[in-house]
Amino acid sequence: MIKIGLTSFNEHGSLLNKNKLTLGEYASVFPVVEMNTSFYGIKPKSVSKKWVQETPSEFKFIVKAFKAMTKHANWEDYYQSEEDMDQAFFEFISPLVDTNRLEAILCQFSSYFTCTKENVDYLRRLRQRFLGLPLAIELRSDSWYQADFQDKMLQFMRDHHLSLVIVDEPQVPIHSVPFLKEVTSESLVYVRLHGRQKAHWTTEDLDWRKKRNLYCYNSAELSQLAQEVSDLPGKNKVVIFNNNSAGDAAPNALLFKEMLNIDYIGLNPSQTTLF
Numbered sequence: 001m002i003k004i005g006l007t008s009f010n011e012h013g014s015l016l017n018k019n020k021l022t023l024g025e026y027a028s029v030f031p032v033v034e035m036n037t038s039f040y041g042i043k044p045k046s047v048s049k050k051w052v053q054e055t056p057s058e059f060k061f062i063v064k065a066f067k068a069m070t071k072h073a074n075w076e077d078y079y080q081s082e083e084d085m086d087q088a089f090f091e092f093i094s095p096l097v098d099t100n101r102l103e104a105i106l107c108q109f110s111s112y113f114t115c116t117k118e119n120v121d122y123l124r125r126l127r128q129r130f131l132g133l134p135l136a137i138e139l140r141s142d143s144w145y146q147a148d149f150q151d152k153m154l155q156f157m158r159d160h161h162l163s164l165v166i167v168d169e170p171q172v173p174i175h176s177v178p179f180l181k182e183v184t185s186e187s188l189v190y191v192r193l194h195g196r197q198k199a200h201w202t203t204e205d206l207d208w209r210k211k212r213n214l215y216c217y218n219s220a221e222l223s224q225l226a227q228e229v230s231d232l233p234g235k236n237k238v239v240i241f242n243n244n245s246a247g248d249a250a251p252n253a254l255l256f257k258e259m260l261n262i263d264y265i266g267l268n269p270s271q272t273t274l275f
Contacts, residue, residue, distance in 0.1 A: 002229060002237045003060065003103075004257050005032035012250040016270075027055040028268040030253070032103055034062040034240045039108075042066050042088045049095040058266040060103035061096050062136070062190075062240070065089070069126070070109050086129055097133070103238060104163060104188055105130060108138040111175040111202075115143040115153065127160045136190045138165035145177050157184035166232075168225065169194040170201040170215075181232060189234040193217070193225070193252075195243035214245035217252050226259045 006012055009026035013019045016029070026033060035051075037043065051061060066089055068075040079085040096102040107126065113119055127135065137157065139145075144153045157164045163185035169176055169192075183189050195215025203211055217225070229239055239256070241249040 001235065002239060002260060002262060003030075003032040004239050004241075004253050004260075004262070005030045005034060005062075006249050006253055007034045007036055007240060007242045007244065009033050011244065011247075014247060014250050015254070022054070023051060024054040024268055027059050028270045031058065031264050031267060032060040032062065032238055032240075034064070034106065034242075036064045038089070038092065039064040039067050039072075042085070042092050045091050045094055048092055052095050052099050052101055055101075056266050056268055057099075059101065059268075060238075061101055062103045062106050062238070063093055063096070065105055065107045070107050071113060071122075072110060082129075102134065104134040104136040104190060106136050106138065106165070106190075108165075109140060111140040113139070114141045115146070115149050120156065123156070123162070124160065127162060134163070134185075134188060135161075136163040136165050136188065138167060138192065139177055140175060142174060142177055145180065150180075154182050154184060161185060161187075163188045163190050166191045167194065168192070168196070170196050170198040172198055172201050175202050179228075181228060183232060183234050186234065187236060189232050189237040191229055191232075191237070191239045193239065193241050193243060195245075195248075196221075197245075211245060213243045213249075215243045216246070216248040217243065219255070222252060222256050223259055226256060230260070 009023050010020045012026065013021055015021060016025055066085065067073045068078060068085060075082050075085045079088070093102060123137065143149065154164065164182065166180060167177060168179050195213050197213070197215040200211035200214060229237060241253045243249050243252060
């Protein structure tokens, strides 16, 4: 199955001709969502418990790892120990784990997380910290994909049961990785589509959210991506559209779904009726 989804849910009102969506409304259109809120701060378990209550039993969640877990921040600034941080995160996702609603934990690393012995050891330790949980790794430094390291990196991901995220993103020096059609986990094939806007891919100004993923895939590009995703091995494939700086993710995802001729069952009802 190919499950199509978006990053977050409330900003995609165009799906139902509204300004904003509830999670329940989003779950009437797509079967999976990528939740980024936990990157900025680990929430109480009541938050994810509410997510479960608002969505159908087959609906899945991808939860982004807290920023200190992917070296975007120092854990010492937030917790007494790394163990305390991990325990808070495990508590947060426990309702998803207990109900089999967790698709994956997304560990998105920055372009400064380069292919070094220290960082390979960190990935190895991260796998042990999240033992038994589905982990997806997104790399943004091209150093991991250099000829001397790529094959070893792919084997490392397979050996440690890590899903290497297949990314479509703007191609700029150092800060981009190729669209590498390699599957490293039998349990999950994870594709993230960021758009192809080169101009603002590395911007760090205050308006970066309005610029970085400013891109609308055209029909030819979506058709090519649909074929490439279909050709990937694996029974569980997830495609997440993250090109939403100008609201293009939702319409692109709907067209992508139409191209693949997918009709999801088990979604929330599209509207409430009396009978």
